[in-house]
Amino acid sequence: LSRGLGDVYKRQRKTCNPRQCAKRPIPLANFPTFARVSTHYTPYYTQRHLHMRRIFLIGYMGAGKTTLGKALADLTGLSFLDLDLFIEGRYRKTIRQIFDEEGEDAFREIERRALHEVAEFEDVILSTGGGTPCFFDNMTYMNSVGTTVYLQASPEALTERISLCKHSRPAVRHLDGEALAAFVRDALTRRTPFYERAHLTFDVERLATDNDTNDAAHRLQQLLYGKRGAPLNSSPTHSYLI
Ligand code: S3P
Numbered sequence: 001l002s003r004g005l006g007d008v009y010k011r012q013r014k015t016c017n018p019r020q021c022a023k024r025p026i027p028l029a030n031f032p033t034f035a036r037v038s039t040h041y042t043p044y045y046t047q048r049h050l051h052m053r054r055i056f057l058i059g060y061m062g063a064g065k066t067t068l069g070k071a072l073a074d075l076t077g078l079s080f081l082d083l084d085l086f087i088e089g090r091y092r093k094t095i096r097q098i099f100d101e102e103g104e105d106a107f108r109e110i111e112r113r114a115l116h117e118v119a120e121f122e123d124v125i126l127s128t129g130g131g132t133p134c135f136f137d138n139m140t141y142m143n144s145v146g147t148t149v150y151l152q153a154s155p156e157a158l159t160e161r162i163s164l165c166k167h168s169r170p171a172v173r174h175l176d177g178e179a180l181a182a183f184v185r186d187a188l189t190r191r192t193p194f195y196e197r198a199h200l201t202f203d204v205e206r207l208a209t210d211n212d213t214n215d216a217a218h219r220l221q222q223l224l225y226g227k228r229g230a231p232l233n234s235s236p237t238h239s240y241l242i
Contacts, residue, residue: 054126055146055149056149057151063204068151075221081124090114095107095129133194152203152204159184
C-alpha cells in the first residue's frame with residue numbers, strides 16, 4: 001500500500017503554489033490512480049532511523065497542515081499525503097462538490113473511510129481536514145495507529161489565513177470580515193477539545209513566509225525526533241514504535 005505515495009507527493013509539490021494556497025489547485029485529471037504508480041519516495045537511509053512512521057497533522061483550517069506537512073516531508077524523507085486531496089482523487093470530485101451534492105454528513109462518512117484507507121500507509125506524514133478529528137472515533141483511531149500533532153494558532157491568525165484561501169472551503173466560502181472571524185472563534189471553541197487529544201501540540205502562529213515554514217519544520221522535526229534523531233516519548237499511553 002505504501003507504493004504510489006511518492007508520485008502523489010511529487011505531483012502535489014509541483015502543482016501547488018504555497019503563496020496562494022498550499023494544496024490547490026490540483027487538476028483531478030492528473031491525479032494518479034494508485035494502481036498505476038509504483039515508486040516509493042522515502043530513501044532507505046532515512047527510513048533506518050525514523051521510528052515514528054505515521055504522523056497525522058491535525059488542526060483547524062488555515063493552520064498550515066499541508067504547507068508544514070510538505071516541508072517536514074522534505075526534511076525527513078517521509079512521504080506526504082493530504083487527506084482532502086486523496087478524497088478528491090478517489091471520488092473524482094472536489095471537496096466543495098461533495099459538500100454541495102451530497103451534504104456534510106456524507107462527506108464525513110467518506111472522510112472516515114478515507115482516513116482508514118490512508119492509515120494503511122507507512123513512513124508517511126498525513127495532513128487531515130480541519131474537521132477530521134471531530135467526527136466519529138477518528139481522533140481515537142489516529143492516536144492508536146500513529147503520532148498525532150495538533151498545529152495550534154490563534155483564531156485571529158487562522159481567520160487571516162483562511163480569508164486568503166476560502167473558495168475551496170465550503171464552510172467558510174460565503175463569510176467575510178467579522179462573520180468569518182466569529183465563525184472561526186466558535187468552531188475552534190467546539191473543536192479544541194478534540195484537537196487537544198493529540199500526542200503533541202505545536203505552535204504555528206507564525207507561518208507567513210517560506211522562512212517561517214522551514215523554521216517550523218525544523219522545530220517540529222526536533223520535537224518529534226529529538227536532537228539526536230531518537231523518538232521522544234511524550235505520550236505516556238502510546239509508543240511511537242508502530
Ligand atoms: C473542513 C476542512 C477542510 C475540508 C473540508 C471541511 C472543516 O480541510 O476537509 O472543507 O470542516 O474544517 P482543511 O482544514 O485542510 O482546509
